[in-house]
Amino acid sequence: MPTPSAARRGLAIGAGLLLAAGLLTSCSSDEGDGTDLVAQAQEVQYRTELAQQQEIERRAANLPTRPAGxxxxxxxxxxxxxxxxxxxxxxxxxxxxxxxxxxxxxxxxxxxxxxxxxxxxxxxxxxxxxxxxxxxxxxxxxxxxxxxxAVVVAIKSESDVGGDCLTTQQVQDIYRAGSPVTNWAQVGLDEVPLSVAGPDTQNKAFDFFGRTVLDAQQPSLVNLRSDYRALDSDRGSRTFVVGSARDERIAGTNADRQRVREQLRSEVAAQRQVVDDARDEVEAATAEVTKGVRDQRPAADQARDQQRLDKANAAYQAARTKLVTLKASWTRAKRAADGSAAALKRYEATRGHLSYFRFSYYELFEEQLRPFEITLPDGQRNCVFPxxxxxxxxxxxxxxxxxxxxxxxxxxxxxxxxxxxxxxxxxxxxxxxxxxxxxxxxxxxxxxxxxxxxxxxxxxxxxxxxxxxxxxxxxxxxxxxxx
Known part of the structure; x- marks a missing residue:
């Protein structure tokens, strides 16, 4: 049954329509035929609307009763x-x-x-x-x-691919099955390689993204491009976009590590010369000792020659020991520098990586993620920030x-x-x-x-x-x- 307020509203409308129709008819009776025709048309219209309202009330009265409790x-x-x-x-x-x-x-x-x-x-x-x-x-x-x-489509914070806004159609073109988009230039931005990832099918964001962006009623991996990286955690998706925290930390030390490696390289080269010079001195001192014995030099002179040889041998051994130590340090520094260079390369390679996240997760890491503003293809809701x-x-x-x-x-x-x-x-x-x-x-x-x-x-x-x-x-x- 219609509520009392609805019934009263219907009766009031009906009465108002009839009254208006009657007034228009009476007011037009003293005027010309043209006015009569207008009034008659209006009366027909009002009576039609009244009939429609009465039919609506009849249907309302026939609605099933909602049981109490x-x-x-x-x-x-x-x-x-x-x-x-x-x-x-x-x-x-x-x-x-x-x-x-x-x-x-x-x-x-x-x-x-x-x-x-x-x-x-x-x-x-x-x-x-x-x-x-x-x-x-x-x-x-x-x-x-x-x-x-909501889902947020994001790249790494403080990175740039030539723009901050994508249309819903562009997002779909990037992620859809069979997508040919492998560079940001293909969606009107900079010449930067584009790689995509996102949650796997167990994540609620996957279903939401599939329905909202890909128009898939029951989203599955077949709705996505073949190189889509389905990751089993939001953290995995974030790492794909921003790089690992370890890579970021190590990449930040790369300049210092390269400097240390080059410094040790120079020291090793200099120490090699020291070793070569010490070796030459040992050979020269040895020759003098041999000559002194052969020439039967005075004992005091032969003693001085032997002291020179002993000193040369000691210096040579010390130089060799220092060279071995420096080479070991250089080897470690080279390994560290190579590692930081590789980490930097991996970290820089994340530029252009794209993934999507539930808004609640994005909020936790908004200092690391740079969300795209989204606009509709027809220009409505221009570049809306999440x-x-x-x-x-x-x-x-x-x-x-x-x-x-x-x-x-x-x-x-x-x-x-x-x-x-x-x-x-x-x-x-x-x-x-x-x-x-x-x-x-x-x-x-x-x-x-x-x-x-x-x-x-x-x-x-x-x-x-x-x-x-x-x-x-x-x-x-x-x-x-x-x-």
Missing amino acids: TVVIDGNTDSSLTRDLTSAYVADGTVTTVDVGHSGEDEAFQRLCAGEIDLVDSSRAISRSEWEACRAVGLDVVQFQVAAD SQRTIVSGQYPLSQQLLLTTTTRSLDRDDVSGLLEFTLSHAVQEAEDARLVPLPDAQVNQQLAVVRGEQAPTLVVPEEDKAAVESTKDAEPVDEPAQ
Whole structure:
């Protein structure tokens, strides 16, 4: 049955239409035939609209009655917060029975507009055709947001590939199966090699990215390019983009290590000359000792020759020992320098590496990751940066809103409003626990005010009708009573 307020509204509309039609007919009776024809046409129009309104009220009266003590939710409930929140609601001691289905969004919206269920769990807004189906039976649609989610497409922070903005089509072209894109120049940026990676199929971001970017209803690896590196952790994806922390640390020492290696190389070369000179002195001293013996020099002279030889041998051995030590140090320095050069090469090679992450993970490492702003191919939502505000509002193109859609008919039921109040009151904490994007407190409180009856609900208007409504408001501002 329609609510008393809906019935009163329908009767008032009908009475107003009849009154307007009668007034137009009477006012035009004294005028010419042209005016009579206009009035008659308007009367026909008003009577048609009245008949339509009466038909809507008849259909509303035939809607199935929603049983007291039971709330039925259907939609995309397997990948949202609904099951956890309803379980917590039941555990909190409510006497309301909550029936949670999972038939998908399309069927759930059909059931809502047929009056069979109370709430639709979805990651999309109601479509125009679904909205019209609800309106055809006198159901006004109300939408509540529980949380949001998004993926961020990012390269390494402080790196540059020639731009900060990609269209959703370009992101799809980069990642899709059969993609020929191997250089950033192919999407209009710099001549930089492009390599892609991302989560494997076990990561929730994989399904979200596949549905949102690749338009795959059931995403799998076959939807992605053959050289896509599916990594088993967010950390692995981050390392692919920014390089390992170890490589970064070692690469940072490369200049010092190269300097030490070159310094030791020079010292080894200099010490080799010292060894050669010491060897020459040993040979010269040996020759003098031999000659002194042969020439039968005085004992004192032969003693001095032997002292010279002993000194030369000692110097030669010391020089050789120092050379061995320097060569060992140079070998270690060369190994370290080669390692740092390789680490630097690996670290620099990550320039142009691209991966995607859930927004909640990106926030933890935003100093390491450089996200692309995203724009729609038609120029709408130009270059939107991923933030809590743009994601919650749905402005960021690679985001989705977690919604609960109901009707004013169901919202008037205490069972439904009680569940919604509990859900919204706990949504922020549940969203954080699930690594989703929580709503700001002000938005939560505003929705709670609607659920509690402290504020009139804002009825859903199809997207294509909003611009016309807003332009009318701007052109002819009027004071209207609150709904």
